[in-house]
Amino acid sequence: xxxxxxxxxxxxxxxxxxxxxxxxxxxxxxxxxxxxxxxxxxxxxxxxxxxxxxxxxxxxxxxxxxxxxxxxxxxxxxxxxxxxxxxxxxxxxxxxxxxxxxxxxxxxxxxxxxxxxxxxxxxxxxxxxxxxxxxxxxxxxxxxxxxxxxxxxxxxxxxxxxxxxxxxxxxxxxxxxxxxxxxxxxxxxxxxxxxxxxxxxxxxxxxxxxxxxxxxxxxxxxxxxxxxxxxxxxxxxxxxxxxxxxxxxxxxxxxxxxxxxxxxxxxxxxxxxxxxxxxxxxxxxxxxxxxxxxxxxxxxxxxxxxxxxxxxxxxxxxxxxxxxxxxxxxxxxx
Amino acid sequence: xxxxxxxxxxxxxxxxxxxxxxxxxxxxxxxxxxxxxxxxxxxxxxxxxxxxxxxxxxxxxxxxxxxxxxxxxxxxxxxxxxxxxxxxxxxxxxxxxxxxxxxxxxxxxxxxxxxxxxxxxxxxxxxxxxxxxxxxxxxxxxxxxxxxxxxxxxxxxxxxxxxxxxxxxxxxxxxxxxxxxxxxxxxxxxxxxxxxxxxxxxxxxxxxxxxxxxxxxxxxxxxxxxxxxxxxxxxxxxxxxxxxxxxxxxxxxxxxxxxxxxxxxxxxxxxxxxxxxxxxxxxxxxxxxxxxxxxxxxxxxxxxxxxxxxxxxxxxxxxxxxxxxxxxxxxxxx
Numbered sequence: 001x002x003x004x005x006x007x008x009x010x011x012x013x014x015x016x017x018x019x020x021x022x023x024x025x026x027x028x029x030x031x032x033x034x035x036x037x038x039x040x041x042x043x044x045x046x047x048x049x050x051x052x053x054x055x056x057x058x059x060x061x062x063x064x065x066x067x068x069x070x071x072x073x074x075x076x077x078x079x080x081x082x083x084x085x086x087x088x089x090x091x092x093x094x095x096x097x098x099x100x101x102x103x104x105x106x107x108x109x110x111x112x113x114x115x116x117x118x119x120x121x122x123x124x125x126x127x128x129x130x131x132x133x134x135x136x137x138x139x140x141x142x143x144x145x146x147x148x149x150x151x152x153x154x155x156x157x158x159x160x161x162x163x164x165x166x167x168x169x170x171x172x173x174x175x176x177x178x179x180x181x182x183x184x185x186x187x188x189x190x191x192x193x194x195x196x197x198x199x200x201x202x203x204x205x206x207x208x209x210x211x212x213x214x215x216x217x218x219x220x221x222x223x224x225x226x227x228x229x230x231x232x233x234x235x236x237x238x239x240x241x242x243x244x245x246x247x248x249x250x251x252x253x254x255x256x257x258x259x260x261x262x263x264x265x266x267x268x269x270x271x272x273x274x275x276x277x278x279x280x281x282x283x284x285x286x287x288x289x290x291x292x293x294x295x296x297x298x299x300x301x302x303x304x305x306x307x308x309x310x311x312x313x314x315x316x317x318x319x320x321x322x323x324x325x326x327x328x329x330x331x332x333x334x
Numbered sequence: 335x336x337x338x339x340x341x342x343x344x345x346x347x348x349x350x351x352x353x354x355x356x357x358x359x360x361x362x363x364x365x366x367x368x369x370x371x372x373x374x375x376x377x378x379x380x381x382x383x384x385x386x387x388x389x390x391x392x393x394x395x396x397x398x399x400x401x402x403x404x405x406x407x408x409x410x411x412x413x414x415x416x417x418x419x420x421x422x423x424x425x426x427x428x429x430x431x432x433x434x435x436x437x438x439x440x441x442x443x444x445x446x447x448x449x450x451x452x453x454x455x456x457x458x459x460x461x462x463x464x465x466x467x468x469x470x471x472x473x474x475x476x477x478x479x480x481x482x483x484x485x486x487x488x489x490x491x492x493x494x495x496x497x498x499x500x501x502x503x504x505x506x507x508x509x510x511x512x513x514x515x516x517x518x519x520x521x522x523x524x525x526x527x528x529x530x531x532x533x534x535x536x537x538x539x540x541x542x543x544x545x546x547x548x549x550x551x552x553x554x555x556x557x558x559x560x561x562x563x564x565x566x567x568x569x570x571x572x573x574x575x576x577x578x579x580x581x582x583x584x585x586x587x588x589x590x591x592x593x594x595x596x597x598x599x600x601x602x603x604x605x606x607x608x609x610x611x612x613x614x615x616x617x618x619x620x621x622x623x624x625x626x627x628x629x630x631x632x633x634x635x636x637x638x639x640x641x642x643x644x645x646x647x648x649x650x651x652x653x654x655x656x657x658x659x660x661x662x663x664x665x666x667x668x
Contacts, residue, residue: 186575223583249557
């Protein structure tokens with residue numbers, strides 16, 4: 001019998017009701033086979049709720065509860081909170097990940113605290129100074145990996161180059177032979193953007209001449225991303241987060257507008273197109289954002305995640321473990 | 335007879351073919367009445383083209399041609415180019431605007447050069463240190479004014495507050511009694527974003543207590559903008575530009591996808607909804623971006639503008655003049 005896959009879930013510190021997250025996990029666990037074990041990190045109140053469930057039927061994924069003393073909330077200073085609250089659900093879960101008691105961690109909590117605790121407990125991968133959050137967006141061609149979407153509030157030119165290296169490694173684990181990399185910028189000319197963008201442009205241009213396993217496409221404007229011009233879009237965490245949330249907000253706006261203005265018959269006529277679009281665009285279908293660059297698999301869900309989004313993130317974490325993602329990325333970074 | 339409205343058009347320095355811009359202007363001029371006069375700023379080659387047209391029928395808007403020595407291109411350093419090329423079409427046009435030989439200027443050229451020349455030739459309005467580019471986006475409620483969308487590459491906290499003041503003044507000229515202002519940020523908590531965002535948050539909170547003619551809504555995430563939570567969204571020029579172009583790109587992506595996947599019959603069934611959406615979302619329907627904060631009406635079109643977008647921008651400029659926009663904004667800034 002192969003060893004179980006242990007997925008850690010931090011139930012605390014998000015904008016979602018932790019009881020909803022607990023319920024979603026329990027519903028999901030009943031759809032998964034016995035190779036999966038969930039370790040749920042929560043407080044006493046949640047433990048009581050957890051104990052109410054009947055786990056006598058055991059032909060599906062199993063669950064354990066790990067009690068923590070407190071939680072890191074959304075409005076806390078990330079670094080201070082991680083230093084002070086060593087017995088928070090997040091810090092206990094990160095230590096479990098470090099000690100290989102869990103194979104991956106899913107959290108909907110404070111992004112800054114997730115990033116800070118991952119650096120403290122997991123260490124960064126080789127030649128990487130800080131992790132980045134990687135999200136996937138649909139395009140007319142291949143899905144595009146965008147990073148950073150919010151692990152850090154800003155990025156130096158060196159960190160922008162690191163984001164590119166991480167993105168390339170990620171795409172190679174997905175079978176891309178020569179992924180295309182672009183810098184999200186306000187124009188395509190090489191002099192566009194801040195001094196950091198200009199420096200990163202030159203550094204990536206140079207790197208692409210030494211390392212022919214990726215193609216540097218230069219600066220990319222927001223409107224070109226959806227045409228599928230690049231496989232990897234690099235940006236600082238502030239801009240990337242705005243980019244992602246703007247795309248989500250606008251997609252919802254357009255889809256709602258179509259949905260609300262069609263009669264039932266009209267809607268049924270075009271429901272194939274509509275459902276496909278909704279599936280491709282709605283973040284709930286994507287497995288959260290991956291914290292890439294640290295020695296562990298960490299998935300960050302939206303602060304307020306629907307049960308579908310949360311379940312997608314957990315399934316994404318399971319797939320990363322099954323695919324030995326961490327080993328692949330490490331070997332690509334060598 | 336009331337004096338003519340003189341609209342200056344810089345035909346040079348954009349990504350569009352200047353002959354196309356000339357043709358678009360001539361087509362447009364034939365649809366406008368004799369109260370409008372266009373002054374076209376171009377080079378010798380364009381002058382030759384201009385002279386080929388027959389202007390003997392004069393029951394429509396009139397046209398003049400003003401010859402310039404050179405042009406400021408897209409890839410030039412804005413400030414250097416404006417200083418060196420005083421006889422460029424852009425600089426001559428800006429001086430015409432300063433001297434009231436034209437009432438408004440439309441350009442598709444280098445944004446940085448437009449901004450720099452406007453500061454040099456027109457001066458900033460009272461208490462404003464730099465102009466900002468203001469664009470309009472559709473939402474579920476009122477259209478939202480977003481600024482800065484690219485006049486400046488960055489913004490201090492004081493400049494973010496200036497953007498808010500300019501946006502409020504703009505919305506008041508449109509009849510808003512108590513416009514709602516928000517800061518584009520990566521989360522709604524007051525501690526989110528960079529130190530500049532945090533300072534601007536505190537400054538606007540304080541200002542909203544002294545000046546009750548606007549409502550400060552705090553930080554706004556990209557996804558909330560399209561719900562219509564604010565009438566004015568403030569941001570630095572880099573982020574604002576990314577925001578706007580991302581929204582444009584995604585809107586095209588979604589609309590194209592629907593369009594290409596429906597049969598002709600299906601499309602006809604839903605064409606009302608589709609056309610309305612396209613009209614609301616496509617930038618060609620919006621009159622370019624307004625350079626607000628300088629003593630003159632300057633409209634910046636996309637570097638590559640369709641004839642529809644270009645004509646929209648020119649009509650937008652005419653409306654600003656007819657509505658005495660500059661006087662209104664100045665009186666609101668007192």
